[in-house]
Amino acid sequence: MIIDSHCHAGKGDGLTGPWDTDASLGKYMRRAGQAGITHTVLFAAFHSDYSVANRAVAQIVARHPNRLYEEFGFVGIKVHRHDGRITREICVAAAAYDLPVLYDVMGEVSIVTLLAQEYPHVVFIIPHLGSFGDDWAAQAAFIDQLARFPNIYTDTSGVRRFDLLEEAVQRAGASKILFGSDGPWLHPGVELAKVRLLGLSAAEEALILAGNFLRVVAGVRAQPAWTTHAMQLPRRPPPSLLASRRALDPWLAGEPTVE
Numbered sequence: 001m002i003i004d005s006h007c008h009a010g011k012g013d014g015l016t017g018p019w020d021t022d023a024s025l026g027k028y029m030r031r032a033g034q035a036g037i038t039h040t041v042l043f044a045a046f047h048s049d050y051s052v053a054n055r056a057v058a059q060i061v062a063r064h065p066n067r068l069y070e071e072f073g074f075v076g077i078k079v080h081r082h083d084g085r086i087t088r089e090i091c092v093a094a095a096a097y098d099l100p101v102l103y104d105v106m107g108e109v110s111i112v113t114l115l116a117q118e119y120p121h122v123v124f125i126i127p128h129l130g131s132f133g134d135d136w137a138a139q140a141a142f143i144d145q146l147a148r149f150p151n152i153y154t155d156t157s158g159v160r161r162f163d164l165l166e167e168a169v170q171r172a173g174a175s176k177i178l179f180g181s182d183g184p185w186l187h188p189g190v191e192l193a194k195v196r197l198l199g200l201s202a203a204e205e206a207l208i209l210a211g212n213f214l215r216v217v218a219g220v221r222a223q224p225a226w227t228t229h230a231m232q233l234p235r236r237p238p239p240s241l242l243a244s245r246r247a248l249d250p251w252l253a254g255e256p257t258v259e
């Protein structure tokens, strides 16, 4: 079994580039089949209304029930900084449903440390080693975070600097990396060849090609479990406590009263 954990599908409603215009799967399905990819995880193309775009993706998945996974609303949440930064609401919902969150940080890797520490029970997949745009410094910094935090994962999609991919595997281990192609815009066979070229043991390669994805979606719940670690949204301290903190803490003394 080989799972491509990162592929887009459907129409975008923009007209900026392929990413928000069209992600037809015709060529992709043929190429993936030839490359031996048995299953594919889908996200929408960029869209101004994801309730529309995700419904379209769901219809595509329904037509190929044995080949495709729908990412949004089914086994995971995708957030792209191009659309908006990740929020606590998203993290809390992910925790309640035990959904992994794929968050494209577009090179802004500092947020990864906050996510990892604030939501240690949520799996975050940071695609492209942190930068589709090949920001070498961001990718190098991200590899530290990938190795350091148990709940931070990455995917191989679109990563061009092979040395960094190799370093990520060496330092963080094969269990933290998912195979993804960023199809249909990138060729899934080319992207798969990168994983093969890492020269890993059969067991490590199997983790990247399928095992890690299956593990991170294994706990997904249809019903939220608000009673477990989902309740991570910090409650506002009562006003009385804030007032006393202000009295004690010179740093808070000038803080406007907003409660």
Ligand SMILES: [Zn+2]
Residues within 6 Å of the ligand: 006, 008, 182
């Ligand atoms: Zn993508």
